[in-house]
Amino acid sequence: MNEVLQRFKRPLLYLMGPLYVVAGVLHFVVPELYVQIVPPVLPAALALVYLSGVAEVAVGIGLLIPRTRRYAAWATVALLVAIFPANVYMATSGVVIEGLPGGGDPSALVRWGRLPLQGVLLLWALWYTRPPREADHS
Helix, strand or coil, rough: CHHHHHHHHHHHHHHHHHHHHHHHHHHHCCCCHCCCCCCCCCCCHHHHHHHHHHCCCHHHHHHCCCCCCCCHHHHHHHHHHHHHHHHHHHCCCCCCCCCCCCCCCHHHHHHHHHHHHHHHHHHHHHHHHHHHCCCCCC
């Protein structure tokens, strides 16, 4: 891996973990926002929102613990794949998202922008699935 990128691996880890924890907690603080983007073909939307919230908190914490980091990174990959249908539904269905902080429905750019962002997040998680190099000590 490029040495310049390698220098950012650890600091980005300490950004990634807390971001997932915060995102997961938000599933419990404002579950009604997330319920709106669960595709209607899936059962028990609220339960799925809570389940994905627990999963996000768990992977966020797991990423920060060296012993569980690789497992948590793989779990993050699985989580991102599992929630992708909600992002596709949000982009394609025209569902109006009510109750967003600041008001207003997300623009088409935001809705469609979430799809490639999932790819970036997936690659970011995959970065931590590799065994640490001896020099990393991470």
